[in-house]
Amino acid sequence: MTDAADRLISGLVDDLQPIRPLPRLRSAFAIVLAVWTAVLGIVMWTQETALGARSLLGDPIYLASFAGLFVAALGGTLSALAAGQPGRERAETSGLIVALIGLVAAAAACLVGMGGVDFTANASPGGADAMCFQKGIFLSVLPAGVILSFLVRGWASHPFRAALVAAVAAGALGGAIVHLGCDVLGPRHLLMGHLSVPVVLGLLGLYPVGALLRRLRG
Amino acid sequence: MQAAQAGDADRYRELLTHIEPKIRSIVRRKIREEAAVDDVVQNVLLSIHRGRRTYRAERPFGPWMRAIVRNSIIDHFRDRKRKGDREVELIAEEWADEFSSSAEHDVTLAPELAAALAALPEGQREAVTLIQAEGLSVAEAALRTGISAGALKVRAHRGYRALRKALEGAREGGEWKSSVPPSAEASVSTSTPESGGTG
Numbered sequence: 001m002t003d004a005a006d007r008l009i010s011g012l013v014d015d016l017q018p019i020r021p022l023p024r025l026r027s028a029f030a031i032v033l034a035v036w037t038a039v040l041g042i043v044m045w046t047q048e049t050a051l052g053a054r055s056l057l058g059d060p061i062y063l064a065s066f067a068g069l070f071v072a073a074l075g076g077t078l079s080a081l082a083a084g085q086p087g088r089e090r091a092e093t094s095g096l097i098v099a100l101i102g103l104v105a106a107a108a109a110c111l112v113g114m115g116g117v118d119f120t121a122n123a124s125p126g127g128a129d130a131m132c133f134q135k136g137i138f139l140s141v142l143p144a145g146v147i148l149s150f151l152v153r154g155w156a157s158h159p160f161r162a163a164l165v166a167a168v169a170a171g172a173l174g175g176a177i178v179h180l181g182c183d184v185l186g187p188r189h190l191l192m193g194h195l196s197v198p199v200v201l202g203l204l205g206l207y208p209v210g211a212l213l214r215r216l217r218g
Numbered sequence: 219m220q221a222a223q224a225g226d227a228d229r230y231r232e233l234l235t236h237i238e239p240k241i242r243s244i245v246r247r248k249i250r251e252e253a254a255v256d257d258v259v260q261n262v263l264l265s266i267h268r269g270r271r272t273y274r275a276e277r278p279f280g281p282w283m284r285a286i287v288r289n290s291i292i293d294h295f296r297d298r299k300r301k302g303d304r305e306v307e308l309i310a311e312e313w314a315d316e317f318s319s320s321a322e323h324d325v326t327l328a329p330e331l332a333a334a335l336a337a338l339p340e341g342q343r344e345a346v347t348l349i350q351a352e353g354l355s356v357a358e359a360a361l362r363t364g365i366s367a368g369a370l371k372v373r374a375h376r377g378y379r380a381l382r383k384a385l386e387g388a389r390e391g392g393e394w395k396s397s398v399p400p401s402a403e404a405s406v407s408t409s410t411p412e413s414g415g416t417g
Contacts, residue, residue, distance in 0.1 A: 001238050004355040008260050009234045011361050012267045018225030019271050085272045086285035155269025157289040215366060217268065 025088060028081045028150050035146050036073075036173045039139060040180065047181050061113035062179075065190045068106025069176045072198060075099035076169025080147050083162035084154025092157075096165055102172070106195055113187030128184045132193030133200070140174030140201055148209065155217055160210035167205030171198030220275045234263060241287055248291050260357030261367050262290045297368060334384035342377035345370050 022028070079095025082088040147166045156162040175197035182194065221229035238259065245258045265286050273282050335343055341363075348359035349370075356374075360367040 001235070002256055004256060004358060005238055005259060005263070008263055008355070008358050008361065009231060009238070011358065012234060012263060013227050013231045015267065015361070016222065016225060016227050016230050019223055021223055021274055022271050024274060024276075085274075086269060086289070087277065087282040089285065154272045155265065155286070157285065215369070217265070217366070 022085065022150065022153055025078075025081055025085065025091060029078060032077050032081070032143060032146050032173075036143050036177070039142055040177050043139065043177055043181050059185055061109050061187050062185055062190065064109035065106040065187075065195065066176065066179050068102045068104075068109060069172050069179055069195065069198070070102070072099045072102030072106065073169055073172035073176055075102055076165050076172055076198075077143075077147060080162060080166035080169050081150055083158065083165060084151045084156050086155055086157060089157070092165075096161075099165065099168060099172070103168070103195070103198065107191065110187040110191035110195060114191070129189055129193040132178050132182055132184070132189070133196055136171065136174045136178040136194060136197030137201060138174070139177045140170040140197060143173040144170030144201075144205075151209075151213060152216055156213045159213035159217060160206060163209035163213055164202050164206045167209060168198045168202040170205075171201030174198075174201075219270065219273045219279055223270060223273070234266070237266075237283060238263065241283070244284070244287050245291060249294065254294065257356055257367075258290050258294045260355055261293070262287050264357050264361060264367065265290055293368075297371070330385055331381070334381045337384065338377050338380055341373050342380065345373035346377040346381065349374055 075095045075098025079092050079099060082091035082095060147170055151162060151166055175194045179194045219233060222233060241262050242255065242259050245255050249255050249258060266283065269286060344363060345359065348354045348362060354362065356367050356370055360370045363370060
């Protein structure tokens with residue numbers, strides 16, 4: 001062993017403090033889902049137009065896009081939580097793939113419903129897209145906070161990838177709640193008002209959260 | 219590691235001392251330069267320390283440690299490519315010589331160096347002094363300052379550049395023009411280099 005390594009080990013030992021290990025991956029995942037369910041419950045309870053569940057079975061586009069968003073949320077959450085724990089690369093990669101499949105499937109369902117990429121057709125009334133988008137971002141804050149609280153205490157192998165996945169997962173969780181509580185059912189609206197939430201949040205969160213995780217990791 | 223998480227310093231030292239050669243042997247398989255191996259090994263030890271919260275007793279220690287080693291090696295190559303590590307090392311070596319010669323020929327160079335050092339922003343001055351004057355490795359200096367090894371390298375690199383510019387300006391202008399602050403004189407007289415580590 002070199003002198004420098006020996007000195008460093010002494011420094012690390014001096015710096016040692018008792019700590020509590022992070023919870024198991026499945027416990028952390030359950031905590032995020034519990035928070036999401038609580039937020040969903042509050043929204044459904046307080047909102048008058050909570051007809052999502054009613055529409056679910058009636059509209060295949062709505063059903064497919066919700067399923068895609070929810071799968072993206074689950075996969076993204078798993079991937080983000082695993083990203084903060086060394087040695088869990090398999091869970092991280094699988095979650096990431098599942099999240100991507102979910103997002104692509106949801107977008108594809110909306111595009112099929114629209115009959116192509118024509119964003120001028122079937123515009124939603126009264127700025128509904130922007131309203132749902134803002135609501136989605138707002139509802140993503142709490143899940144994002146919970147996911148981040150696990151991530152910042154961990155050691156992310158790929159800080160920027162972890163940040164992207166965490167932001168997309170939180171956005172998908174928020175988007176899914178909006179989806180269930182929205183009464184505008186056009187595929188264009190679902191794409192612009194609901195599915196845009198994880199995408200935009202992912203882009204917005206990528207750099208600041210990635211830089212933070214990188215800094216914390218050292 | 220469980221004992222370390224509970225704060226048992228002796229067991230922690232035992233663990234780190236035990237795994238250091240294993241880490242070194244993994245790193246050596248991927249990196250040839252001995253100085254870089256030292257740096258990466260120290261970064262791994264630092265990362266294990268910072269990430270010890272993520273270890274769970276019900277999972278094996280080996281894969282957890284190897285994941286950190288693997289990522290530190292990848293980080294090393296990525297950093298090298300991105301920040302032009304070669305340049306940093308060359309400049310650091312050059313400055314190690316400069317520090318040595320300033321110690322040997324204190325009369326001519328020390329005031330210039332002292333003033334240039336004193337003029338650096340706090341973070342850069344600290345990085346340069348810890349690495350060059352105190353002879354700490356990047357990982358040790360990072361631990362001391364509480365910032366990441368990457369951030370410390372960047373600060374040191376900027377510091378070297380600023381020092382070089384200031385010193386070249388002073389040499390071109392003949393004699394050192396500005397007055398040297400007494401604190402700077404003092405800081406140089408105490409900053410005798412022990413070794414010339416790489417930045």
